[in-house]
Amino acid sequence: MCNHPTHAYCTPEMLPGSYTPIASAGAIMSVDWESRVNYDRLRAYRYKRVQDQLKKSALGSILLFDMNNIRYATAAHIGNWARDKFFRCTLITRDMEPILWDIGSAAKQHQLHNPWISPENYLPVVSSWRGSIPEEVGIEKANAKKIANILRDRGLANEPLGIDIVEVPVLKALEAEGLVIANAEGLMQAARTIKSVDEVALLETAATMVDAAYDDLYRHMRPGVKESELVAIVNSVLYNMGSENVEAVNAISGDRCSPHPHVFSDRYLRPGDMAYFDIIHSFMGYRTCYYRTLNVGGSTAKQRDVYKRTREILDEAISAIKPGATSADIAKHFPPAQEFGFASEEEAFGLQYAHGIGVGLWEQPLISRYHSFENPITIEEGMVFAIETYWPSADGTAAARIEEEIHVTASGPRLLTRFPAEHLLIAGTRYWNGHSFANGANELRINPTL
Numbered sequence: 269m270c271n272h273p274t275h276a277y278c279t280p281e282m283l284p285g286s287y288t289p290i291a292s293a294g295a296i297m298s299v300d301w302e303s304r305v306n307y308d309r310l311r312a313y314r315y316k317r318v319q320d321q322l323k324k325s326a327l328g329s330i331l332l333f334d335m336n337n338i339r340y341a342t343a344a345h346i347g348n349w350a351r352d353k354f355f356r357c358t359l360i361t362r363d364m365e366p367i368l369w370d371i372g373s374a375a376k377q378h379q380l381h382n383p384w385i386s387p388e389n390y391l392p393v394v395s396s397w398r399g400s401i402p403e404e405v406g407i408e409k410a411n412a413k414k415i416a417n418i419l420r421d422r423g424l425a426n427e428p429l430g431i432d433i434v435e436v437p438v439l440k441a442l443e444a445e446g447l448v449i450a451n452a453e454g455l456m457q458a459a460r461t462i463k464s465v466d467e468v469a470l471l472e473t474a475a476t477m478v479d480a481a482y483d484d485l486y487r488h489m490r491p492g493v494k495e496s497e498l499v500a501i502v503n504s505v506l507y508n509m510g511s512e513n514v515e516a517v518n519a520i521s522g523d524r525c526s527p528h529p530h531v532f533s534d535r536y537l538r539p540g541d542m543a544y545f546d547i548i549h550s551f552m553g554y555r556t557c558y559y560r561t562l563n564v565g566g567s568t569a570k571q572r573d574v575y576k577r578t579r580e581i582l583d584e585a586i587s588a589i590k591p592g593a594t595s596a597d598i599a600k601h602f603p604p605a606q607e608f609g610f611a612s613e614e615e616a617f618g619l620q621y622a623h624g625i626g627v628g629l630w631e632q633p634l635i636s637r638y639h640s641f642e643n644p645i646t647i648e649e650g651m652v653f654a655i656e657t658y659w660p661s662a663d664g665t666a667a668a669r670i671e672e673e674i675h676v677t678a679s680g681p682r683l684l685t686r687f688p689a690e691h692l693l694i695a696g697t698r699y700w701n702g703h704s705f706a707n708g709a710n711e712l713r714i715n716p717t718l
Contacts, residue, residue, distance in 0.1 A: 290469045294476045296510055296551075305552075310466040311343045311384055315366075317459040322362055328427025329361045329419060330452040331442075336628040337432050337456045339553050342366050344382055344390075346374045348513045354435055355395035359415060361422055369393035369411075396437065403437045412441035419447065432456055457632045460624075462650040467554065467626060468675055468684075471652055474511075474551040475673055475684040478558045481505040481547055482687040489564055489695035491539050495519035495532045502547055511549045515629070518546035521564075525667035526609075526660035528619065539565040539699065542574070544669035553627045557654040558685055559671035564696045571666045575692040578659040578668040581620065585655055589647060589674055589681040595635040596644035598622060598655075602637050608659055613638040622655035625673060651676040652684070668692070 291302040298304055318341050322330060332338050335351050338358050350356060350371070358368045365385050370378065372392035379387040396407050419425045429442065430452025442449060463471070481502045488501055499517040506514050519532035521543035537543065544561040561575060585601040605616035617638050624631030633645050633653060656671035673684040 289465045305466045305469050313464045314340050321455045321459045327430040328424040330430040333357045334432045340627045342368050408437040408441040412445050416445035461632045463652050470552045470554040472684045474554050474556045477509045478547045478556050479687045486695045493537050499532050506549050513550045515548040526664040537564050542571050542666050559669045561668040562695045565699050574666045575668040578657050581657040591649045593647045594644040595640040599640040619658040622653045624653045
């Protein structure tokens with residue numbers, strides 16, 4: 269391999285010391301006058317990661333059905349509509365190009381416009397479309413025979429075939445061909461764990477779009493606006509900025525904040541509401557998971573205390589992030605479930621934790637009190653993960669949720685998320701009482717018990 273910065277297989281450690289691979293972070297266009305995201309380099313890096321993991325494993329080949337894994341390995345994309353149809357799959361063997369089966373017209377498009385894989389390796393396929401075509405028609409058996417014949421031709425039919433996710437009729441058909449099926453999810457998770465400079469740049473650009481979405485959301489929050497209207501505003505901002513898929517927007521306000529329902533509703537915002545949001549979308553395949561908490565019109569001492577505690581937990585956990593630390597070092601800063609109203613770590617799972625983020629919303633490392641003390645993993649430079657915390661008031665009338673996305677660098681954590689979250693921000697009209705500005709001018713008293 270050469271050390272020329274534009275070579276497709278160059279990785280950061282191969283580049284000349286004076287060369288900066290990514291300029292103008294947050295820009296989305298490719299230009300001729302400076303180096304930005306290099307998609308040839310991105311594709312080569314990812315496929316090499318998959319090949320390296322395959323060669324280290326006991327598997328002879330892998331067959332991928334998960335859309336995120338397919339994109340990571342092949343850089344072939346046909347839109348979110350295909351995510352749950354299971355007609356796409358890619359077969360990967362050592363030191364050879366992947367074979368991608370896709371819906372007929374998509375396979376033809378790849379042959380014309382995706383030159384990084386040979387045209388003969390893009391093949392059309394028909395699946396059962398999640399059982400819409402009955403199993404007795406024999407589609408699964410025919411497809412399994414095609415795959416098995418390729419493995420026989422390559423001398424791999426007697427070696428384990430790793431699969432990430434699979435429909436039961438497809439699994440049965442592959443096993444009927446004499447293939448031994450193994451799990452490939454761990455292999456692909458390991459491949460996706462360490463991000464290249466191009467991946468980090470795309471993750472940061474995705475977060476930049478959410479920065480803007482939060483700014484717009486903040487400007488629209490006021491009494492009488494529904495949670496669903498705010499979800500629509502976020503979708504509009506993101507798609508106008510170039511998002512390829514808004515996967516989910518959680519919008520939770522007022523008495524819906526505790527316990528966390530993980531869904532938006534048609535509830536109207538009211539004066540004094542605490543509200544938190546999670547914005548999940550992708551840009552060029554790279555995702556965000558990005559919570560913020562805001563108040564409407566003012567805040568109470570109780571709400572500010574809840575927010576302060578949520579932020580403290582987050583900051584303490586972030587302070588433990590560095591190469592060489594373990595997931596247990598981070599997890600110890602998350603409070604036990606019983607401290608915030610849950611009976612067990614299983615019941616509270618997903619409220620105080622961290623998860624890797626990349627082409628998938630959940631990647632390694634995943635860090636929690638539920639499993640990280642007994643099964644710690646080492647934090648490495650190049651990991652990117654989202655770390656999120658939650659804290660409810662004792663009476664359940666208020667709760668806050670904050671999340672930051674972290675790039676692990678040699679010198680420690682670097683935040684990719686920038687919408688302000690150090691203090692509880694107040695959106696909408698501010699309500700002043702006109703005489704106590706020196707003693708908590710932002711205090712909102714809707715109910716004397718607050």
